[in-house]
Amino acid sequence: MTFFFPMPDLTTSSTPSTPSTPSKTLVVGGGLAGLACAHKLHSAGVTPLLLEGSCHLGGRVATDAVDGFLLDRGFQVFLTAYPEARELLKLDELQLRFFRPGALIFRNGKCHRMMDVFRSPAHLLQTALQPIGSVSDKLRVARLRHRLKRLKPDEIVAQKDVSTECYLREEGFTEAMIDGFFRPFYGGIFLEKDLRTSSRMFAFTFRMFAEGYAALPARGMAEIPRQLAAELPENSIRTDAPVRSIGKGQVTLESGERIEARHVVVATDGETARDLVPGLGNSFVGWRSVVSLYFAAPKSPLNEAIIALNGDPEGLVNTVCVPSDVVSDYAPQNQSLVSVSVIDLAESSNLESRVLQELESWFGPEVHAWSHLRTYRIRRALPEQLPGTEVPGGNGFLRSEGIYVCGDHCGNTSIEGAIASGLRVAEEILKS
Ligand SMILES: Cc1cc2nc3c(=O)[nH]c(=O)nc-3n(C[C@H](O)[C@H](O)[C@H](O)COP(=O)(O)OP(=O)(O)OC[C@H]3O[C@@H](n4cnc5c(N)ncnc54)[C@H](O)[C@@H]3O)c2cc1C
Known part of the structure; x- marks a missing residue:
């Protein structure tokens, strides 16, 4: 899918541009953060131009x-x-x-069923007696669930931030429960089995699993970005338009083309954002x-x-x-x-x-x-989302003189984190 520009009131040229009065917003990166930002701006009547470097929208969701x-x-x-x-x-x-709330755990050639007994009460006894952790571990899960469900998102962010492993030990879970359940389950979500990820991310994810269901869209995960893109005008999106550099009020594409705008939103992954916007600060570590x-x-x-x-x-x-x-x-x-x-x-x-x-x-x-x-x-x-990583700007995005940075590296590393960060930037731009 390739969409073509031009947008009437942005200056584009393949030679150095002359000063003009740019009034629009450029969004660099068409992953969920960029799409959420563009979607919100467009809904408020401020349609941005979205520049996506690859041939498809959706970024890491494809x-x-x-x-x-x-x-x-x-x-x-x-x-x-x-x-x-x-x-x-x-x-x-x-x-x-939806997935069923729970998991099957294969250990020593045997399969053990651990269900969320609050939503699958028929499995209460079976889950309590599974040899993955002790009965007290299962009660601790119930207590943690009760406590985290009562916290508001900002209260989760305000909690002490340690590694997930350390947090689970402090909660009193046995090594058997950490190794047999938390390590493979949350390791699969964080993509690391050391459980070095921030306990705030753990608390957020644990709560999301407790409150809702893990789900797949009927036509694949790419349906999520596709839905957002479908509501944007075709001429507001350009794919195959990698951005090489960003200056105040101006973006230069790999092709040499320059585009001016009042606001530039950098909605790339964190590593690319660090290279495109040096000096803005970035929590990206790997x-x-x-x-x-x-x-x-x-x-x-x-x-x-x-x-x-x-x-x-x-x-x-x-x-x-x-x-x-x-x-x-x-x-x-x-x-x-x-x-x-x-x-x-x-x-x-x-x-x-x-x-x-x-x-x-x-x-x-x-x-x-x-x-x-x-x-x-x-x-x-x-x-990486290690303990102690500051949420940039405290709002899930970074800003400096017309340049905004959003994406999953700015908040929590998830679909929700990317979307929330993109929306926050759109709100800031609309306020200004
Ligand atoms: C294997 C895997 C499993 C995951 N599992 C889950 C899960 O189960 N649940 C969950 O919530 N999250 C999960 N995530 C995380 C989630 O997919 C991401 O956090 C989210 O999609 C990130 O969106 P983003 O917009 O911040 O970044 P990205 O998706 O990386 O989007 C950035 C966009 O910027 C573009 N870009 C980069 N450089 C340039 C440039 N110079 N010029 C123009 N465009 C550029 C890229 O091509 C890309 O389209 C998973 C991710 C992966 C990869």
Whole structure:
């Protein structure tokens, strides 16, 4: 999809531009932050020009159609409790389908079911007696849930900030519970199993899981950015328009073209923002990576809409799920789509066959009937969110003389964080 410019009241030229009276806003980056920002501005009657460097909108939220399967570029889910996202998006049109609240944990060749007993009370006894942590650990989960659900988002941000691992220990959880449940579950979300991620991020995510459901849109995760883009005028978006540099009131594209504007919103990932806007300050410290493998299977190894975790300390695999058990359109009829996530990957030769070998101990020899569809190695998946990272400007964005920076690196590293940050910048621009 390539949209063409021109916008009538922005100055564009391939030679150095002459001073003019720019009145508009440029948004650099068409991921969720940039789209949310552009969407809000447009709804308020201030349509910006959005410049996206790649050939597609949506940034890190993308879906590929491959041989009748829908492959999200890296397994990810939308949490229905995300407050700003649910306000902005038309959730009914996304036709969300839900995961069951809980997880299957594979340990020592056995499968243990840990359900959210508040929403699945029939599993109360079974969950309490699972040999993943003690009964007191399960009670501690209930207490934490009760406490975090009562906190407002700003109260979560005001909490003491330590690593998630440290927070869980301070809450009194046993090592068995941390290693058997929290490490694979939140490791799969944070994309790191050390649980070094900020406890504020943990508290936020824990609460979102407690309040809502993990979901997939009926036509893939890319439906989320697609919905936002569809409400913007075509001539307000240019794809294949990478920005090389940004100055006060002016943006220069890789092509040499210059565009002037009163406000420039840098809605790229944090690393790019740091390079494009030196001196503005940036909390970006590094990336977390993931490898996402997809297989076509003659039948689902899980047969239910649930996430399965590796509860053993060893092994490559962290998470397995079957997106087609959640949304049937993720796979052609009579086939299932299996998604496997591998994190903390030091080396990865023969990854597909090693993963299948490992999963044989989970699902038996049926895994050898699976055929490999695609592997995504996503080096720049999530920005590190370490304890003590200041939320820039305290508002989820940065600003200096007409340049604003937003994105998931400015708030919490999620779909919600990206959207909320983009919306905050739009509000600031509208105020000005
Ligand atoms: C594998 C994976 C799993 C995830 N799981 C979840 C999950 O389960 N739940 C959840 O809530 N979140 C999840 N996330 C995080 C979520 O997807 C991101 O936080 C969010 O999409 C980030 O949006 P963004 O707009 O801030 O950045 P991006 O999506 O990175 O968008 C930035 C955009 O800027 C463009 N750009 C970069 N440089 C330039 C330039 N020079 N000129 C013009 N354009 C440029 C890029 O092409 C891109 O389109 C996951 C992410 C990944 C990768």
